[in-house]
Amino acid sequence: MQNHHNLKKTDKTLSMRNATLISTLCAFTGCTASPTPTVSPRITQMQRFTAMQLDAPTETAANACSHPLDPLNQQEIILSVQLAKAHPNIPAGAFFPNVVLNEPLKEKVLAFQSGGTFSREALVEAYDRPKNQLYRVIVDLRAKKVTAFDKLPQPTQPAAFLDEFSTILPVINQDPGWRAAMKKRGVKPEDVYLDVWAGGDLVINVDRDGKAVPPGTRIMRVLSFLRGGKPNPYDRPIEGVVVAVDMNRLKVLQVTDTVVAPVSQYNGKDSSIQREPLQPLRVEQAKPSYQLCGQEVSWQGWRFRFALHPRDGLVLYTVHHENKGVLRPVAYRLSLTEIYVPYGIPDINWVWRTAFDVGEYGLGRNTNPLSPDTDVPNNATFFNARIADDVGGSFVYPNAVALYERNAGLLWKRVDPTSVEQDRREARQLVITSNTWIGNYIYGINYIFKMSGELEVRVEATGTTLNQGVNSLKEGAKHGHVVDVVKSVNGGTALVAAPNHQHFFSFRLDLDVDGAANRVSESNVNPQDSALGNAFVAKESLITTEANAKRNVDINKARNWKIFSSDEKNALNMPTGYTLSLGDIAVPYSSSTFSARKRAGFAEYPLWVTQYHPNELYATGDYPNQGVIGEGLPKYSGKESLVDQDLVFWVTSGLTHIPDVEQYPVMNTESLLAFRLLPYGFFKHNPALK
Ligand SMILES: [Cu+2]
Numbered sequence: 001m002q003n004h005h006n007l008k009k010t011d012k013t014l015s016m017r018n019a020t021l022i023s024t025l026c027a028f029t030g031c032t033a034s035p036t037p038t039v040s041p042r043i044t045q046m047q048r049f050t051a052m053q054l055d056a057p058t059e060t061a062a063n064a065c066s067h068p069l070d071p072l073n074q075q076e077i078i079l080s081v082q083l084a085k086a087h088p089n090i091p092a093g094a095f096f097p098n099v100v101l102n103e104p105l106k107e108k109v110l111a112f113q114s115g116g117t118f119s120r121e122a123l124v125e126a127y128d129r130p131k132n133q134l135y136r137v138i139v140d141l142r143a144k145k146v147t148a149f150d151k152l153p154q155p156t157q158p159a160a161f162l163d164e165f166s167t168i169l170p171v172i173n174q175d176p177g178w179r180a181a182m183k184k185r186g187v188k189p190e191d192v193y194l195d196v197w198a199g200g201d202l203v204i205n206v207d208r209d210g211k212a213v214p215p216g217t218r219i220m221r222v223l224s225f226l227r228g229g230k231p232n233p234y235d236r237p238i239e240g241v242v243v244a245v246d247m248n249r250l251k252v253l254q255v256t257d258t259v260v261a262p263v264s265q266y267n268g269k270d271s272s273i274q275r276e277p278l279q280p281l282r283v284e285q286a287k288p289s290y291q292l293c294g295q296e297v298s299w300q301g302w303r304f305r306f307a308l309h310p311r312d313g314l315v316l317y318t319v320h321h322e323n324k325g326v327l328r329p330v331a332y333r334l335s336l337t338e339i340y341v342p343y344g345i346p347d348i349n350w351v352w353r354t355a356f357d358v359g360e361y362g363l364g365r366n367t368n369p370l371s372p373d374t375d376v377p378n379n380a381t382f383f384n385a386r387i388a389d390d391v392g393g394s395f396v397y398p399n400a401v402a403l404y405e406r407n408a409g410l411l412w413k414r415v416d417p418t419s420v421e422q423d424r425r426e427a428r429q430l431v432i433t434s435n436t437w438i439g440n441y442i443y444g445i446n447y448i449f450k451m452s453g454e455l456e457v458r459v460e461a462t463g464t465t466l467n468q469g470v471n472s473l474k475e476g477a478k479h480g481h482v483v484d485v486v487k488s489v490n491g492g493t494a495l496v497a498a499p500n501h502q503h504f505f506s507f508r509l510d511l512d513v514d515g516a517a518n519r520v521s522e523s524n525v526n527p528q529d530s531a532l533g534n535a536f537v538a539k540e541s542l543i544t545t546e547a548n549a550k551r552n553v554d555i556n557k558a559r560n561w562k563i564f565s566s567d568e569k570n571a572l573n574m575p576t577g578y579t580l581s582l583g584d585i586a587v588p589y590s591s592s593t594f595s596a597r598k599r600a601g602f603a604e605y606p607l608w609v610t611q612y613h614p615n616e617l618y619a620t621g622d623y624p625n626q627g628v629i630g631e632g633l634p635k636y637s638g639k640e641s642l643v644d645q646d647l648v649f650w651v652t653s654g655l656t657h658i659p660d661v662e663q664y665p666v667m668n669t670e671s672l673l674a675f676r677l678l679p680y681g682f683f684k685h686n687p688a689l690k
Helices: 002-013 023-030 043-050 075-087 104-112 164-171 176-184 473-477 597-598
Strands: 096-100 121-128 131-142 144-151 192-198 219-225 237-246 249-258 291-292 296-299 302-309 315-325 326-342 354-356 382-390 394-415 422-438 441-450 455-463 468-470 480-487 493-499 499-511 517-527 536-542 558-569 575-582 607-611 647-657 665-680
Touching: 075 144, 075 382, 075 394, 096 296, 096 382, 104 315, 121 665, 164 192, 164 219, 164 237, 164 249, 176 237, 176 249, 192 354, 219 455, 219 607, 237 468, 237 517, 302 382, 302 394, 302 422, 315 422, 315 441, 326 441, 326 455, 422 499, 455 499, 468 473, 468 536, 473 480, 473 493, 499 575, 499 665, 558 647, 575 647
Parallel strands: none
Antiparallel strands: 096 121, 121 131, 131 144, 192 219, 219 237, 237 249, 291 296, 296 302, 302 315, 315 326, 326 354, 326 499, 382 394, 394 422, 422 441, 441 455, 455 665, 468 493, 480 493, 499 647, 517 536, 517 558, 517 647, 558 575, 575 665, 607 647
């Protein structure tokens, strides 16, 4: 009976930082019952959703459109985990936090001919929770066997996985320390939303009972917000309480109980009170101008593939420009490899809040469905995507990726002065986009193809600021801004502040401009001495090695970078090229000795260039969750030559976020320009002309 009672109470606190998706999935499935905490609620709903037999796009595509880079289908995911499970060293009960296509070697992909045969391999990560042991397994899905098996050095950690977000909840809910901390703040435990995070950098050596904590113990940390039957709990922080949980033994290590600040009882609903209604604005398009073949898109000379990767989210592959039947490569693979979000409050409850959203959670695993007329225009085509769960199955995200054309104003206009003839063209753009829901934030990634031969990439951030409860305006203004003064749960006044923080978005651009062999120059514009005083020149300097390829922007020199083909020349006998132009950037403001900053070494420079190596995929390394300093890009960048090599460009776009009242109670979308790739002698003439 007692057990049953606890179960019901726990049920009410069900919640998780990492994108429950339950509400959105329920919108599709019509489910109404609250999930119970004895199983992962997310998986339960996912399985129900999968039962609808939605197909991911490649699973319905004709064979002629199949390709070696297609994501794993349902049967392949099942087989991958079965093969890994059958390995004698994988213990029963292991979780599978990551099951993904093991991408074939670039040479093999580029040699692939439509309709031909190709290999299929999967990377399977298996995690033994009680032993804190991670395995990395490669399986050959054609030969049905394990081809590589690695027991990774302890304590290498996988990303947070689905089971953890539900398993952790009763551990906290039944904890006397946490319950006492809630009571002290006038909050009933059953009224709390628990927000589950990866552990961060704050190590715990001794638990609250004085017992030593084994080094490398897997930790998750949990924040509390007042739910109280109201929407949007992030507007109602319960300050001063953080629970750290040992995820290997599933027990509380520590409950910090420091600042007591009045808890807001704001109703969270103001965002439904809008200005006067907008009149409908519909896009009429009988059929799109693009063609689809499986995961391949062709439009206005552009041709590329896409996939929703469990970790990287939306990935573009084999980006080409086609003219008169000739396909010319521009990029092999474009992805977002990390999002680093450090908060700036020097407090024990905040210092560990340094999210590494790609490596700790995964973008594809937390995809948020897109909706016509709000996320994207109503003329969009939507794609479902299949992602593995952590126990050997999979689920399909509805509307995971959207593709649409939009009117972008004027492409060109000119007037012939002799005839006064007007010559003008519409600028059309093709956008492919996906959203990720990680806790209080939703991120959008947008690849925007233009008729000018330009590819622009933008990142969007929206959701709710990660709010702080404070005791005075002065306290709230120390490292952020107070955004609201409201009634507290105790009948007094509660102050809610939004703290300063930063977002760093690390993109990996495997560019192949007219082939893999490329060179890169930095272009700097300088005034030039001349008798008439009007001269200035752009000087291009070859970047020869990785050691010289950690670069910064310089607005005084109109600095950008030119990527040239080593082999191809244009009609004027100049190497064909593309310009890389950076957009919104940020510099880290935490101390240079701050451990999370050291693990986010990529953020020290907005551009790095390295020589291509197939396994160098992530700016913070393969395993950044509770990871070590020096992994990832700082390790990839050594002394290798960058001349006439296959080059990889690492671009970090950033947002230094000093929030204010306009971002409360909900943040309007902030759209960052991450970077632009612009043709530079690549075409014969204006590429909008055939
Ligand atoms: Cu922000």
